[in-house]
Amino acid sequence: xxxxxxxxxxxxxxRVNDPELHRPITDLGxxxxxxxxxxxxxxxxxxxxxxxxxxxxxxxxxxxxEVGSVEGVTGVQVSLGVMNDEQRADLRxxxxxxxxxxxxxxxQPGNLTRVYAVTSGKGGVGKSSxxxxxxxxxxxxxxxxxxxxxxxxxxxxxxxxxxxxxxxxLDGMIVPPVAYGVKVISIGMFVESRxxxxxRGPMLHRAVQQFLSDVFWGDxxxxxxxxxxxxxxxxxxxAQLLPNAEILVVTTPQTAAAEVAERTGLIAxxxxxxxxxxxxxxxxxxxxxxxxxxxxxxGGGRTVSDSLTRTLGYEVPLLAQLPLDxxxxxxxxxxxxxxxxxxxxxxxxxxxxxELVDVARxxxxxxxxxxxxxxxxxxxx
Numbered sequence: 001x002x003x004x005x006x007x008x009x010x011x012x013x014x015r016v017n018d019p020e021l022h023r024p025i026t027d028l029g030x031x032x033x034x035x036x037x038x039x040x041x042x043x044x045x046x047x048x049x050x051x052x053x054x055x056x057x058x059x060x061x062x063x064x065x066e067v068g069s070v071e072g073v074t075g076v077q078v079s080l081g082v083m084n085d086e087q088r089a090d091l092r093x094x095x096x097x098x099x100x101x102x103x104x105x106x107x108q109p110g111n112l113t114r115v116y117a118v119t120s121g122k123g124g125v126g127k128s129s130x131x132x133x134x135x136x137x138x139x140x141x142x143x144x145x146x147x148x149x150x151x152x153x154x155x156x157x158x159x160x161x162x163x164x165x166x167x168x169x170l171d172g173m174i175v176p177p178v179a180y181g182v183k184v185i186s187i188g189m190f191v192e193s194r195x196x197x198x199x200r201g202p203m204l205h206r207a208v209q210q211f212l213s214d215v216f217w218g219d220x221x222x223x224x225x226x227x228x229x230x231x232x233x234x235x236x237x238x239a240q241l242l243p244n245a246e247i248l249v250v251t252t253p254q255t256a257a258a259e260v261a262e263r264t265g266l267i268a269x270x271x272x273x274x275x276x277x278x279x280x281x282x283x284x285x286x287x288x289x290x291x292x293x294x295x296x297x298x299g300g301g302r303t304v305s306d307s308l309t310r311t312l313g314y315e316v317p318l319l320a321q322l323p324l325d326x327x328x329x330x331x332x333x334x335x336x337x338x339x340x341x342x343x344x345x346x347x348x349x350x351x352x353x354x355e356l357v358d359v360a361r362x363x364x365x366x367x368x369x370x371x372x373x374x375x376x377x378x379x380x381x
Contacts (some may be wrong), residue, residue, distance in 0.1 A: 162335025
């Protein structure tokens with residue numbers, strides 16, 4: 001049997017991804033040493049980013065599997081160490097692409113991440129449920145998706161996506177946990193259970209800024225922000241920090257809710273953002289005979305859509321009218337999004353979830369024009 005080579009072992013280790021950073025451990029500087037014995041036993045030392053890493057068993061198993069598949073390897077021994085301060089600093093530089101200070105990556109030249117700010121006029125209309133289920137549906141379609149739970153006072157995204165693990169912190173850099181293929185960050189991950197957040201403007205702005213700049217998001221296709229209801233401090237901060245963010249308005253059919261939701265969409269006239277559409281939630285309850293029971297009235301979503309279209313001067317479509325769906329509520333309560341309940345697809349008896357999957361597909365396939373793209377133009381003298 002041929003002796004395994006160092007290059008072959010390194011090639012195998014390049015197939016081992018850090019389960020939090022989603023990059024090869026060889027690229028992250030996590031492979032400390034490799035020793036190949038004459039009898040084919042390979043000893044590998046892997047440096048964990050932090051002591052007590054909750055996913056160390058996954059790294060160990062993946063390393064044993066990949067190195068064990070190399071021709072000539074008769075056994076694999078994996079030892080785990082911990083990065084020192086200098087090594088962690090080098091890791092942060094690698095992850096930030098050499099940038100010394102944290103920046104908001106979604107505003108940098110050439111960044112093509114679609115950013116959607118999901119908002120509503122008032123609470124209780126299902127905005128967070130819509131955000132969580134859209135995110136899971138987009139991830140199930142093969143996209144790299146992140147969610148910022150910017151509803152600082154009323155955070156609920158971690159529960160709705162079933163996130164129980166706290167973020168890993170690397171000397172100022174935050175690695176977000178992942179659920180259903182979605183990277184998630186929320187103030188709820190940093191406070192005690194049931195503890196209220198009592199912050200005012202400057203602290204709210206700083207929290208949103210840190211969620212955007214200090215979190216390692218990687219290369220995202222879509223970033224969703226679950227905003228608090230209304231047009232307060234957080235909404236203004238998001239407009240300042242992410243001027244390219246597009247607004248998605250969630251409302252109900254009720255006239256009172258629609259009037260308030262319309263005002264939320266009109267913030268675009270002052271922030272120069274674009275409203276991409278309106279989602280009407282809890283539109284009706286399907287009946288056994290095929291009819292619809294409109295518990296909260298009708299027409300609210302269409303009213304908001306038409307009014308914003310007239311005021312903003314471009315079409316603001318009504319993207320969906322979601323029926324009352326018990327599967328959506330149950331999934332949100334237990335951290336299992338209804339849009340991916342059955343092997344990445346919505347359940348057959350979840351009509352609202354199916355509608356949201358269609359909305360997710362349309363949002364990610366919208367034409368984006370030339371915004372954010374580099375143009376290779378040669379100007380003739």
